[in-house]
Amino acid sequence: MLGWSDERKLADIxxxxxxxxxxxxxxxxxxxxxxxHYARDYSRHGSGVNVEAAAEGDVVTCVGEVTWAxxxxxxxxxxxxxxxxxxxxxxxxxxxxxxxxxxxxxKVGVRAMFSGKLGFYRDTPQISHPDYLLLPAEDQRGxxxxxxxxxxxxxAAYGDISDVDALLSxxxxxxxxxxxKGMTSWRLMGAIHQVLATLPKVEEPLGFTPExxxxxxxxxRGIHEPxxxxxxxxxxxxxxxxxxxxxxxxxxxxxxxxxxxASACPPIAGGQQERLRAGLPFxxxxxxxxxxxxxxxxxxxxxxxxxxxxxxxxxxKTVVALLGxxxxxxxxxxxxxxxxxxxxxxxxxxxxTTMLMNAGVEASVVVLTGSxxxxxxxxxxxxxxxxxxxxxxxxxxxxxxxxxxxxLGMVVVDEQHRFGVEQRDRLRGKGRDEMTPHLLVMTATxxxxxxxxxxxxDLAVSTLRELPGGRKPIQSSVxxxxxxxxxxxxxxxxxxxxxxxxxxxYVVCPRIEKEGGxxxxxxxxxxxxxxxxxxxxxxxxMSGEEKDRVMADFAAGGIDILVSTTVIEVGxxxxxxxxxxxxxxxxxxxxxLHQLRGRVGRGGHASLCxxxxxxxDELHPALGRLQAIADTSDGFRLAEIDLLSRQEGDxxxxxxxxxxxxxxxxxxxxxxxxxxQANRDAARLVxxxxxxxxxxxxxxAVDNQEYLEKS
Numbered sequence: 001m002l003g004w005s006d007e008r009k010l011a012d013i014x015x016x017x018x019x020x021x022x023x024x025x026x027x028x029x030x031x032x033x034x035x036x037h038y039a040r041d042y043s044r045h046g047s048g049v050n051v052e053a054a055a056e057g058d059v060v061t062c063v064g065e066v067t068w069a070x071x072x073x074x075x076x077x078x079x080x081x082x083x084x085x086x087x088x089x090x091x092x093x094x095x096x097x098x099x100x101x102x103x104x105x106x107k108v109g110v111r112a113m114f115s116g117k118l119g120f121y122r123d124t125p126q127i128s129h130p131d132y133l134l135l136p137a138e139d140q141r142g143x144x145x146x147x148x149x150x151x152x153x154x155x156a157a158y159g160d161i162s163d164v165d166a167l168l169s170x171x172x173x174x175x176x177x178x179x180x181k182g183m184t185s186w187r188l189m190g191a192i193h194q195v196l197a198t199l200p201k202v203e204e205p206l207g208f209t210p211e212x213x214x215x216x217x218x219x220x221r222g223i224h225e226p227x228x229x230x231x232x233x234x235x236x237x238x239x240x241x242x243x244x245x246x247x248x249x250x251x252x253x254x255x256x257x258x259x260x261x262a263s264a265c266p267p268i269a270g271g272q273q274e275r276l277r278a279g280l281p282f283x284x285x286x287x288x289x290x291x292x293x294x295x296x297x298x299x300x301x302x303x304x305x306x307x308x309x310x311x312x313x314x315x316x317k318t319v320v321a322l323l324g325x326x327x328x329x330x331x332x333x334x335x336x337x338x339x340x341x342x343x344x345x346x347x348x349x350x351x352x353t354t355m356l357m358n359a360g361v362e363a364s365v366v367v368l369t370g371s372x373x374x375x376x377x378x379x380x381x382x383x384x385x386x387x388x389x390x391x392x393x394x395x396x397x398x399x400x401x402x403x404x405x406x407x408l409g410m411v412v413v414d415e416q417h418r419f420g421v422e423q424r425d426r427l428r429g430k431g432r433d434e435m436t437p438h439l440l441v442m443t444a445t446x447x448x449x450x451x452x453x454x455x456x457x458d459l460a461v462s463t464l465r466e467l468p469g470g471r472k473p474i475q476s477s478v479x480x481x482x483x484x485x486x487x488x489x490x491x492x493x494x495x496x497x498x499x500x501x502x503x504x505x506y507v508v509c510p511r512i513e514k515e516g517g518x519x520x521x522x523x524x525x526x527x528x529x530x531x532x533x534x535x536x537x538x539x540x541x542m543s544g545e546e547k548d549r550v551m552a553d554f555a556a557g558g559i560d561i562l563v564s565t566t567v568i569e570v571g572x573x574x575x576x577x578x579x580x581x582x583x584x585x586x587x588x589x590x591x592x593l594h595q596l597r598g599r600v601g602r603g604g605h606a607s608l609c610x611x612x613x614x615x616x617d618e619l620h621p622a623l624g625r626l627q628a629i630a631d632t633s634d635g636f637r638l639a640e641i642d643l644l645s646r647q648e649g650d651x652x653x654x655x656x657x658x659x660x661x662x663x664x665x666x667x668x669x670x671x672x673x674x675x676x677q678a679n680r681d682a683a684r685l686v687x688x689x690x691x692x693x694x695x696x697x698x699x700x701a702v703d704n705q706e707y708l709e710k711s
Contacts, residue, residue, distance in 0.1 A: 010028065082094070092125050099129070110134060177192075202216050263302075281358070305438035333408065336405070339415070348393045363390040409431075411424070447461075450672050504574060518563050522537045
C-alpha cells in the first residue's frame with residue numbers, strides 16, 4: 001500500500017490458534033494483510049450503555065451492570081430470561097429465550113459487555129439475545145476465566161479479561177468487520193488490536209503528510225480503532241493513498257510516453273486525407289472538426305500521440321479515426337486497427353474500404369483475423385510486412401509475434417474496454433527502428449470523469465457528444481412481462497408492425513441454449529409469434545464465415561428478424577433496423593444495454609428499443625435500473641448509473657469482472673476531489689523523484705509492474 005507493508009507473520013504476533021483460524025478463513029498470513037481487512041461498518045459505543053445516538057436496527061455494543069433480572073416462562077412454555085443493563089444514567093433491556101446459561105450467569109450485580117441489534121418498545125431501548133462477555137469486578141482484575149457467548153468470548157484470547165474491559169470501555173466506535181464462519185467480527189477486532197499494539201510507527205512514504213490529511217500512521221490505526229472523531233478522516237487518508245498509487249502509475253506512463261519518439265506525420269496538402277474530407281457525402285459536426293484538429297496536432301509531433309476518443313454510438317468516431325490514419329498513410333507509414341471481434345473487424349474493413357472507394361482514395365485496407373485460411377493469412381502477412389497494406393484491420397491476431405509491419409506509424413484500438421493495457425502496448429511495440437506508433441483508443445461507452453482520470457489517466461481525452469444530423473431519438477420502454485402480460489403481447493405486435501412497414505428487427509437473448517436462449521427463442525418465434533416472416537440466428541459459437549453470411553444477409557434486407565446474442569453489441573450497422581427487443585434485460589449491464597440500443601435508429605427512421613424482464617417485484621432494484629436506462633439516452637448519465645450498480649473492478653484495465661479490485665476504499669462515484677488531489681501530487685512527485693515514485697507502486701500487479709520496468 002503506497003510503498004508500505006508489514007511482512008511480520010501473524011503466527012509470530014497472535015496466539016497460534018488465532019493465526020491458524022485467520023489463515024483458514026481469509027488466507028492472511030502477514031500483519032499487512034490483516035490490517036488491510038477494513039471494517040464494513042462501525043458500531044457506536046461508549047463507556048456505558050450510551051445508545052441514545054443509535055437508530056433502531058443498528059448493532060450496538062455496550063458495557064453496563066445488570067440491575068434487574070427475572071427468569072420466567074412464556075405462555076407456550078419457553079424459558080425467558082430478562083435483564084436490565086445500566087451504567088447509572090441510561091437503562092437498556094435485554095431478553096434471552098430458551099437459553100439456560102444467561103439465567104445463571106447474568107444476575108444482579110454482574111458487569112458485562114453486550115452486543116446486539118437495537119430495538120425500541122414504548123420508547124425503551126432493548127436488544128434481543130445479544131452476545132455477551134462477563135467482565136471482572138474491581139477486586140478481580142487479572143482474571144483469565146472467559147465467560148461469554150458468540151464472538152465476544154473470543155476477544156479474551158488476546159490477554160486477560162481486564163485487558164478486554166480496558167480495550168472496549170473507552171471506545172466511541174467499534175469496527176464491524178466482514179466475517180466468515182468461525183471467524184467473527186469480534187474475533188477479528190481482537191486480532192487486529194493485538195497487531196496494532198505491536199506495530200512500529202509507520203513513516204510517511206512521501207516524506208510528509210499530504211495537505212488536509214491525517215498521518216499515514218494515524219490512518220492505519222484509526223481506521224480500526226477510531227476515537228471520538230470517528231473513522232472518516234482515517235478513511236479519507238487511505239482513499240487518498242489508493243488514488244495516489246493509481247495516479248503514480250498513470251503519471252509514470254505519461255512520462256514514459258513523453259520520453260519515447262514517434263515519426264512526425266504532419267498533414268500533406270492534396271493528400272489522401274484531404275481527398276477523403278472533400279469526398280464525404282455528409283458534413284462533419286463541430287465536435288468531429290474539433291477532435292480532428294486535436295488528432296492532427298498530435299500526429300504532427302515527435303512525441304507519440306496517446307489519446308482516448310469517447311463518443312456515443314453513431315457519433316462518427318470511425319470517420320474521425322480514418323481521417324487520422326490517412327494523415328499517417330500520407331506520411332508513408334502504416335496504420336493498424338484493433339477490433340474486439342472478427343465480425344466487427346470484417347465490418348470495419350468493409351466500411352473503411354467503402355468510404356475510401358466512394359471518395360476516390362486509393363489507400364489499401366487489409367483484414368487479418370484468426371479464422372482466415374492459411375493462404376489468406378499468408379497473403380495478408382506478406383502485404384503487411386512488404387508495406388503494400390496501408391491500413392490493417394484485425395482482432396487479437398494482430399498482436400501475435402508472426403505479424404511484422406513494414407513501418408507502423410499509428411495504432412487505433414476500437415472498444416478500448418475489451419483490451420488490457422498490455423495488449424494495446426504489445427501492438428504499439430511493433431514500430432520500426434525503436435519508434436513508437438501514435439495511439440488512438442476509442443470507446444462508445446461514455447466514461448465518468450473519475451474513471452477517465454484513473455483508468456485512462458495516461459491518455460488525453462477527446463469527446464464526441466453530438467450525433468450527426470438526421471438521427472432521431474430512440475424511444476425506449478420497459479416491458480415487465482410477468483407483471484403486465486399485455487405489454488409483452490403489444491411488444492411483439494410492434495415488431496411485426498415495423499417489419500410489415502418494410503423495416504427490420506433485432507431480438508437479443510442472454511444465452512445461446514436453454515429456455516430464453518437464441519435457439520429456443522428463434523424456434524418459438526418462427527412457429528408462433530412471427531410465422532411467415534424471415535428469421536435467422538446469430539451467436540458466438542458460429543464460425544466466422546457463418547456469422548459474416550448472416551450479417552451480410554441481414555444488412556441486405558434478406559432477414560426480417562435477427563435473433564442474436566450480444567455479438568451485435570458493437571459495430572454492426574444496419575440502417576433499416578428500427579426495433580429491438582432485449583429479452584431478460586436485467587441480466588445485462590447498463591453500458592451494454594446502451595450499446596445494444598445504439599444498433600437501431602441508424603438510418604434516420606423513428607426507432608424503438610424494448611427492455612423485457614420477468615421480474616415480479618415492482619420494487620426490485622433491477623427494475624428501477626432498467627427504467628432509468630429507458631428514461632435517458634444520455635450516455636454520460638448512464639455511465640454514472642453503471643458505476644453505481646457494479647464494482648469498479650481492476651482499474652488498471654487487466655480485469656473487467658469487478659472481482660479483482662486494486663482499490664478497497666476509493667469510490668469512483670464519490671471521491672472526485674481526492675482523485676484530483678492525488679493526480680496533482682503524483683505529477684509533481686514523478687517530475688521531482690521518479691525513483692521514489694516507482695518504489696511506491698511496487699505492490700501493483702506484476703504485469704503492470706513489468707510495464708513500468710520497460711520504461
